[in-house]
Each structure stands twice: as structure tokens, then as C-alpha cells.
Amino acid sequence: MFVQGVMMVHVALGVIGIMFAVALFVDVLNVNEGNIERIKKLSLAVAVLIVLAYIIGGYWYVVYYGHDRDIIKAGQWPWAHNYFMEVKEHLFFVMLLLGIYLPIAVYRNAPLMEKEKRCLVLGICALIVVLGFFMEGAGGIIGKGVTMGLMGR
Amino acid sequence: MENSPMDKYAAGFGMSLAVTSVLNAIILVIKEKNDAVMSAMKAALGHHWTTHGVIVIIVFVVLGFVFSAMRLETKFDSHRMLKYIIWGVIICGVITAGFFMSNLKLAGAMKY
Numbered sequence: 001m002f003v004q005g006v007m008m009v010h011v012a013l014g015v016i017g018i019m020f021a022v023a024l025f026v027d028v029l030n031v032n033e034g035n036i037e038r039i040k041k042l043s044l045a046v047a048v049l050i051v052l053a054y055i056i057g058g059y060w061y062v063v064y065y066g067h068d069r070d071i072i073k074a075g076q077w078p079w080a081h082n083y084f085m086e087v088k089e090h091l092f093f094v095m096l097l098l099g100i101y102l103p104i105a106v107y108r109n110a111p112l113m114e115k116e117k118r119c120l121v122l123g124i125c126a127l128i129v130v131l132g133f134f135m136e137g138a139g140g141i142i143g144k145g146v147t148m149g150l151m152g153r
Numbered sequence: 154m155e156n157s158p159m160d161k162y163a164a165g166f167g168m169s170l171a172v173t174s175v176l177n178a179i180i181l182v183i184k185e186k187n188d189a190v191m192s193a194m195k196a197a198l199g200h201h202w203t204t205h206g207v208i209v210i211i212v213f214v215v216l217g218f219v220f221s222a223m224r225l226e227t228k229f230d231s232h233r234m235l236k237y238i239i240w241g242v243i244i245c246g247v248i249t250a251g252f253f254m255s256n257l258k259l260a261g262a263m264k265y
Contacts, residue, residue: 045223053210054206058203062203064202079256079257082256082257083254086253086256087249087250090177090178090205090251091245091246094177096209096210097210097213098242101166101167101170104166104167108160108162108163109159109160110160116230117231119232119235120163120167120231121229123235124238131242140184
């Protein structure tokens with residue numbers, strides 16, 4: 001149960017991080033004096049959520065994933081690990097860096113009232129959302145890979 | 154209204170993000186192609202992925218401060234910085250996804 005709990009926390013943090021990035025994107029599109037503070041808090045929240053998703057997901061991957069990997073590779077969907085997990089685990093580093101950079105872009109690259117500075121934050125948010133969707137989709141395929149492996153036994 | 158210049162840390166860490174993203178993909182290819190490197194990364198912190206992550210984070214931080222000291226904000230604006238970041242992420246994505254492409258045997262799915 002603990003192992004599943006760790007995995008679910010990893011997924012939940014990732015999903016909430018993506019949702020916050022979408023919220024931040026919309027807030028930056030409509031930036032004004034009234035939502036600057038919320039924009040700053042959202043950028044920090046996205047960074048914290050992605051870093052926590054990385055740490056918790058990384059812990060699960062390093063400590064517990066080996067067993068699932070063996071099941072996937074012996075099953076009907078070996079590419080769920082050989083492709084999707086391999087790509088996911090390495091692209092996650094980019095998402096982590098984007099998440100860490102986001103509050104730097106928001107706090108240091110003021111004022112967001114200027115179009116160019118706003119575009120930088122919007123672009124970072126968009127990249128986080130796109131990569132986040134890939135992470136979630138790949139995670140689903142990897143989970144299904146385990147199911148396929150167990151069904152074949 | 155004319156845009157004000159970028160902050161030096163926003164410029165420095167933005168450039169670091171672009172460069173480190175590409176470097177991330179290069180480290181991936183090197184460790185997957187070279188058993189000695191893979192073994193060394195496993196031995197360093199117990200798992201190659203952990204070592205890979207620590208290297209990426211350290212490089213990002215160090216390059217961030219180095220680029221910040223180079224005053225890139227005098228050469229780049231936010232728009233150009235975003236272009237570099239997007240290209241860095243695209244190059245990393247293409248190299249990573251392309252490198253493992255041979256593992257993607259969708260024919261296996263047809264059995265189901």
C-alpha cells in the first residue's frame with residue numbers, strides 16, 4: 001500500500017503542478033496590478049510541486065520500480081518501459097529545470113506588464129504543460145504495461 | 154512602450170536552462186552508448202538516473218551563475234531568450250525520443 005501511495009502522490013503532485021501552470025498562464029495573460037501577487041505565488045507553487053513530484057517519483061523509481069520493470073519487459077508491452085519510461089525519466093529533468101526557472105522568470109524579469117517579459121513566462125508555462133501532459137500519458141502507458149505483463153502470466 | 158532590459162539572473166538562468174536541456178540529452182546518449190560511463194554513474198550514487206539528475210541540477214545552477222556574470226541581458230531580450238529555451242527543449246526532446254525510437258515496437262501491441 002505504501003508503494004502505491006508514493007506513486008499516487010507523485011502523480012497527484014504532477015497533475016496539480018500542471019493545473020497550477022495553466023492557472024498561471026491565464027493569470028499572466030490577464031496580468032494587472034491586482035493579480036501580480038497571485039502570479040508570484042503560483043510560480044512558486046508550480047516550482048515546489050514539480051520539485052516534490054521529482055523527489056517522490058525519483059524515490060519510487062529508484063527503490064521500487066525494478067519489480068514493475070521486470071514484469072513490463074516480460075509482458076506484451078515491453079516498449080512501455082523500453083520507450084516510454086526511458087523517455088519520461090530523462091525528459092523529466094527538463095521539466096524540473098523549467099519548474100525551477102519559472103519563479104526566476106516571474107520574480108526577476110519584471111515588469112510582466114511588458115509584452116516580451118510576459119511572453120517568456122507564458123512560454124515557460126506552455127512548455128511545462130506540454131511536457132506535463134506527456135509525463136501523465138507516458139505514466140498511464142507504463143501502468144498499463146504492468147497490467148499487460150500480469151495478464152500474460 | 155519600449156521594453157526594459159532583462160534581469161541578469163533571468164537571462165543567465167534562462168540560457169543555462171537552454172544549454173543544460175541539450176546537455177541532458179547528450180549525457181543520456183553518452184551513458185547509454187558507453188558501458189564504462191554507465192557503470193561509473195551507477196557506482197557514483199547507486200543509480201545512473203540519480204547521478205544523471207544531480208549532474209543536470211549542478212550544471213544548471215553553475216552555468217546559471219556563470220551566464221549571469223557574463224551579463225547576457227545586454228545582448229538578449231526576453232523574446233530571444235524564450236526562443237533559445239524552446240529550441241533547447243525541442244532539441245533535447247528530439248534526441249531523447251529519437252534515441253529510444255528503436256525500442257518502440259508497436260507491433261507488439263497488435264498481439265493484444
